Structures are given as C-alpha cells and as structure tokens.
Amino acid sequence: MYSISKILRRSPRFSLASSSFGAVSKLEISVGDKGSALKSPGLTFSNKSQDLFRRYSARDVFSRFIGINQLSSVSDVKGDEEEKESEPEEEAFPVSEDVAEGVEDDSVFDSELGCDVDACDDGLEMEVEHSNKGKAKKTRARCELYDSIVAYKSVKHVLEQWVKEGKDLSQAEVSVAVHNLRKRRSYAMCLQLWEWLRANTQFEFTEANYASQLDLVAKVHSLQKAETFLNDIPESFRGEVVYRTLLANCVLKLHVKRAEDLFNKMRELKFPTSVFACNQLLLLYSKHDRKKISDVLLLMEKENIKPTRGTYQFLINSKGLAGDIAGMDKLVETMKEEGFELYPEIQATLARYYIRAGRKERAEEVMKEIEGEGLNQTPWVCRSLLPLYADIGDKENVRRLSRFVEQTLRYDNCIAAIKAWGKLKEFEEAEAVFDKLVEKYKLVPMLPYFSLMEIYTENKMLTKGKNLVKRVASAGVKIGPSTWHALVKLYIKAGEVGKAEMILNKATKDNKMRPLFISYMVILEEYARRGDVHNAEKVFMRMKRAGYAAQLMQYENVLLAYINAKTPAYGMSERMKVDNVFPNKSLAAKLAQVDPFRKSPVSVLLDDGPII
Secondary structure, eight states: OHHHHHHHHHSOOOOOOOOTTOOOOOOOOOSSOTTOOOSSSSOOOOGGGGGTSOOOOOTTGGGGOSSTTSOTTSOTTOOHHHHSOOOOOOOSSOOOGGGGTTOOOOOSOTTTTTTTTSSOSTTOOOOEEEOTTSOEEEOOOOOHHHHHHHHHOOHHHHHHHHHHTTOOOOHHHHHHHHHHHHHTTOHHHHHHHHHHHHHHSOOOOOHHHHHHHHHHHHHHTOHHHHHHHHHHSOGGGOSHHHHHHHHHHHHHTTOHHHHHHHHHHHHHTTOOOOHHHHHHHHHHHHHSOGGGHHHHHHHHHHTTOOOOHHHHHHHHHHHHHHTOHHHHHHHHHHHHHTTOOOOHHHHHHHHHHHHHTTOHHHHHHHHHHHHTTOTTTOGGGHHHHHHHHHHTTOHHHHHHHHHHHHHHOOHHHHHHHHHHHHHTTOHHHHHHHHHHHHHHHSSOOHHHHHHHHHHHHHTTOHHHHHHHHHHHHHTTOOOOHHHHHHHHHHHHHTTOHHHHHHHHHHHHHHOSSOOOHHHHHHHHHHHHHHTOHHHHHHHHHHHHHTTOOOOHHHHHHHHHHHHHHTOOOTTHHHHHHHTTOOOOHHHHHHHHHHOTTOOOHHHHHHOOSOOO
C-alpha cells in the first residue's frame, strides 16, 4: 500500500462532480485500534488523512468489475493462483426469461455475485475438460437435482419426489444445484430450495449455505428481510462470511447508512477488517461520496490491508476516468511490482482509457498484447477486443474477429460482436450474428436478444424492435418483465411514452409477474421531463400498488414534474413523512421550489404586514 499511496500523493488533483445520491452521514473509523469502540455510526480518521490521498472520480467504475463484489465466502487471502484468469465458463444453453420470475433486477454484478458461495464446500466437484495444451477448462457440473428442477419448474415437487425415492440430498448435490440455478439467475428457485431443506430435512447447513440463503433473501425480497434472516441464523454460524454477504447486498442497493452501520457492527464483533469489506466501501463511495474514497485507502494503509486485483482495477478505473493517464500507468507498474499479472480484462480497461485520451496507437499496442499468440489459443478475448475495435472505428478488425466468433459461436463473444456491429451502425451484421446463434440453439437466446434490442432502441428502430419481440414470442419464449422493459425503453426512445405506459399496464394486468422497478422509473422520468404532473403521479401510485416502496428517486422525479410544469405541489412534505422518506439536500431544494406557500423576495417586500 505504501507504493500506491506514494503514487496517489504525486497525482494531480482534479475536480469532482457532486454526487447524485445526496447527503451521507460521516464515517468515523479509529485507525489506531482495530477493536476500539466507535464514537459514531461511521469511520474515525485523523484530520491529517485528508491531505494524504487525492480525490477520485469513479462514475460507473465497477460496471465492468470482475471479482470485487463476489459473495463474501470467497476468501480475501486466496493465493494468486486462484485469482489468475481462466477461460470463462461457456453457457450450456441460453437462459430463458422465466427463470428470473419475480426477482428485481437490481444488480450489475449477478454474473459474479453468489457464484462461489455454494461452491466452496469440500464435497463440490466441478466437471473438468482438458484443452489441447493440457490446461483445465471448467464446465457446468452436471447435477440430477438441478436438471429435475429445471425440467419440472417446481422445487417443492422435485424435492418431495427426491426424498420419497430415498435419494441422498448431499452437500455436493445441493451445492451444484444452487450454483447452476444461480447461473440461470433463478434466485427464487434457489431460495425455495434452501427454505424447503431447512423446513423438511436434517440437512447440515454450513455458514456458506446460510450466507447463500441470506443473499437470496436480499435479492428476492428486501434488505430488511435479509437483516431479519440474519438474526434467525444460529449464533455459531453467524460469522464474518454472513455479515460480509449482507454488506455486499447493502452496497449493491446503495443503502449507505445500512452499509456503514453494518461495517461498524463487524468491527464491534472483532472481525478483522478485510480487503473484501474495504472494496465494498470503495464501491459504495464511488457511486455516492467520492471524497471518502481516500479515507478507505488510508484505512487500508494504516491497517496493512493488502490490495487485491479488484482494488487495483478500481484505482486504474478512477485514474482513467479522471484522464490521469500518467497516474494510471504508474499504478500498473506498481501492480506488476506487487506480482499481479495484467490479464485481458485489465488490459482492455487500459486500452479503453487510452482511446478516450486520444492515444490510439498505444491502445492498439495493448490490444495486440491482449490477442497474444492467436485467437485459437485464447478465444474468449474476443469479448474484450470487439468493443475496443468498434470504439476506434476499425471495421476490418471487427469483421475479422466477428468471422472467428461466427465459427466458434461462444455465447459471450457473440454478444460482444452484436454490440460492436451496433456501435458501428452495421445493423445487418449484428442481426447475422444473432441469427447464427438462433440457428445453433434452435431457440431465441435471451442475452443476445437484449443486446440486439438495445441497438434498435438506441437507433429508434421501432418497427425492427417490435418484429424482434414478435419473433421471440412466436419461438415459444415466455415474455416477462425484462422483455417488457426492453419494449418500454424502445417506445420511450421513439418518443411514445404513452404507448410505453400502455404496454406496461397491459402486461401487469394480464400476468401475475410485476414489472421491473426500472421500467416504471424510465416512464416516470420521461413524464417528469415533460412536466406532465398528472401522468407522473399516476405512475407513482402504480409503483406503490405493484409493491415498490416509495423512495427518494420517485419523489425527486414527481417534484421535477411539478417544477417543469411550474405548478405548486400541495402536501408533498406530509406525503413523504407518511412514506417514511426523508429529503436529502437535492430533494429539499426541489420541495422549496414547489412549496405553494413560499414567498418570493418581491412578495416579502410588498407584504403589508408590520415591520419588526
């Protein structure tokens, strides 16, 4: 950490945009004694700390992260061998939308979060194939329990039959089933599996199992229910892994006070301050209060917490977003000195910021390093290279890589190819990649479908978007909240917000599933922008009826509708109190603007009241 802090001290200061998440209570951590009691619900730092580290701009820093927000059963002290890049697991089949029924899609880290929590048991064995070079390649472990659940789409039925037939529900069998269900984002089914096991069997739970269930409760239900579940876990299993899992979910949902309180609770319980927890705080403050990032880095230095590859990638992203290319290069040097190898994801990050800084030649050098000895040896790097070549407008290399992708038809590479062609406005090429996937799988692969739909949305191709949805429906794919959201975005981008709302209302009426929170929000934001108070209020009420509790962001948009309509809002403060919503600085300013009893400076001067 000394070398990092040395680089940070030499780095030029740059300005920060104000956080869009509002005010946050100060953290106070005592860095002198790990076990000391905390004076307030935050972290205690010496006043001298403010000058030791420079500020960081980290908008969307973690949207491309791998590993910093994994479930906390993944140990922070794993050897470097476990962190090294391996060929990503290839999907055995496309994921249908019905597996995520009833789950709010609020995480951009779902591909990583939770994948390891059930795989850490000794009994879990993953199937392994060997490549031509003798390197192990992971594939999805086959599991009879998992296959049965997917086939019947009923956890209770499968488990009852399983017990009736006298089959063994071993730790290994259950862990593989949960692991694979998570891969399909079938969180509700995962949770049902754990709940049934607890209620109906003598299955011996481990702390990692409880952590997995807690994570699923937070995903499927809410943080509040996850906190309640934490208290129900037997005390002997209520260890650091469980608390860190809850911390990760607090950060994912951007609940600052809950995350800070939980971090302090972990210190009160004498848990060692881990790099995982510090990385969570870095993630939280990158999206909420960037001035506190330097405090977290100082805490890591004071307590001799060794940074992980994820920590370095955070810092590299921060420097890149700030345009500090020299500082970014110095961090890379430090990273190499600490024994960390630059793998394709980090190299792609560097190339992206070189492109942004206008250093195209340097970016191309890094891209050649990423490709290495050839695509046949490292086919997965196409997913990193395709967007980079699209960014510099290099159609020839995009075409070369895309042809290779069409030969191998790796799922992740195909998605990257579709997005790259969309960025280059070569829509027919993007459609060709999608069609080859459909031909291979004999059904519509959903993630590439959403990538293609996003292209149609961004380019206001309404007819093509509608035809694509019809194609999905005619292929027998269940249309659910994610597809509704894609349609909502498509119509809003085309300027037809009324049609977007009508589609969402009809879908809600005809189906038992509720729309995604973000689907309502994009409609609410559009009405707010237009100053359409009536429809903004209508969407606000529909969200409450759908079971989404009122939050600051909803009220902020409703108030924005009143402001743009130049209309006073009566009783808004009282409404917020009823919903247990307390205004931050930004919302308080909006409330003042729409206060019907607010007096302007001129009206005060003309007031006939007595002068005191």
